[in-house]
Amino acid sequence: MRYLIPLLMVLMLTLVGCSNSDENQDKDDTENAESKTVENQEGGEEQTNDFARFHNIDFLLGVDDVKITGQAEATNNEVFYEVTQGDETVIGETKIPLEHKDKDWTKFEFEFDLTKDMEESEDALVVVFYGKDEEDQIINSNYLPIDFNMQFNTESN
Numbered sequence: 001m002r003y004l005i006p007l008l009m010v011l012m013l014t015l016v017g018c019s020n021s022d023e024n025q026d027k028d029d030t031e032n033a034e035s036k037t038v039e040n041q042e043g044g045e046e047q048t049n050d051f052a053r054f055h056n057i058d059f060l061l062g063v064d065d066v067k068i069t070g071q072a073e074a075t076n077n078e079v080f081y082e083v084t085q086g087d088e089t090v091i092g093e094t095k096i097p098l099e100h101k102d103k104d105w106t107k108f109e110f111e112f113d114l115t116k117d118m119e120e121s122e123d124a125l126v127v128v129f130y131g132k133d134e135e136d137q138i139i140n141s142n143y144l145p146i147d148f149n150m151q152f153n154t155e156s157n
Contacts, residue, residue, distance in 0.1 A: 051074065051139065054072045064114055067111040072098060080093050127146065
């Protein structure tokens, strides 16, 4: 019993000492991260604020085709789409030029034909909308599946 109390005291001091060093390490990591951020800002590296946004996207599923309407805005006044099904690209990258130069929402509309293979495939048909930054890299991807169980539009234009 006489050795138990000093042993517990040493154990508690060790635990307290270890927990304090973890807090100091976290504080050092935070300070290092903050200094790196300041260095990047002071170093003159520009960060781009490129974006591509989409909203009010509607799919109108016809008997033999799909019509897609919506609105978009982007910093470089163009957005893109492609249609995939599983690992296969059904429609490759297609540019949608946006008319408004002042970053307002621009309406867009396009359609494509449905094939029997598309309808019978177990994989979902997915339309991918995205933009591109100044380095031509894809940004702000939006994946929208097409549900073949929707009501068919039998009206003709």
